[in-house]
Amino acid sequence: MLRNYFKIAWRNLLKHPTTTSIHLIGLTLGLTTCLLILLFVQNEWGYDRHLKQGDRIYRVNLIRTTGAEVEKSGITPYPLAPAMRTDFADWSKVTRIHADRDLSVLVSPQKILKEDNVVFAEPDFIDLF
Structure with missing residues (x-):
């Protein structure tokens, strides 16, 4: 058939x-x-479903308008996280991260340690993720 x-x-x-x-x-x-x-x-x-409280995790983005150009990024002003901690007391955790492309650390006068793609995070980051 x-x-x-x-x-x-x-x-x-x-x-x-x-x-x-x-x-x-x-x-x-x-x-x-x-x-x-x-x-x-x-x-x-499926986004953030692998986390225990993934439905309660949010990301704050910055939308900057300069003339006719609109720029969207995850970079926010430094004092935003402390302000969110005080203004929104019912939020359990607030954390921020900072990504750096290249990092050079002077270990000794003869030795410089260079790292690529370094990310700095606050201690609450571990609790959230």
């Missing part, structure tokens, strides 16, 4: 190549779009 379906499909392809091509392109685009939407939704729903 399945063999007959393939024969009929092949005959229709040879008989109406333009229509069959349009149908196949539409089917391919539809399935690809559904798959991409599924992957996007799965990524959004």
Whole structure:
């Protein structure tokens, strides 16, 4: 039976190549779009699910508008975390991190230690994550 379906499909392809091509392109685009939407939704729903209280963790972003240019980043002013600790007392933990591309530490006059991609974090960072 399945063999007959393939024969009929092949005959229709040879008989109406333009229509069959349009149908196949539409089917391919539809399935690809559904798959991409599924992957996007799965990524959004799975974000921070591995953490115990992932639904209670938020990130503060900075949106800076300079003329016509809008810049979005995770960099916030230094005094923001202490202000959040005092103004929002019901929040259990507030932490901040600082990423540095290159770090040079003078160990001794003859030795300089260089590290790439260094991240500094507060002690509450360990409790949150």
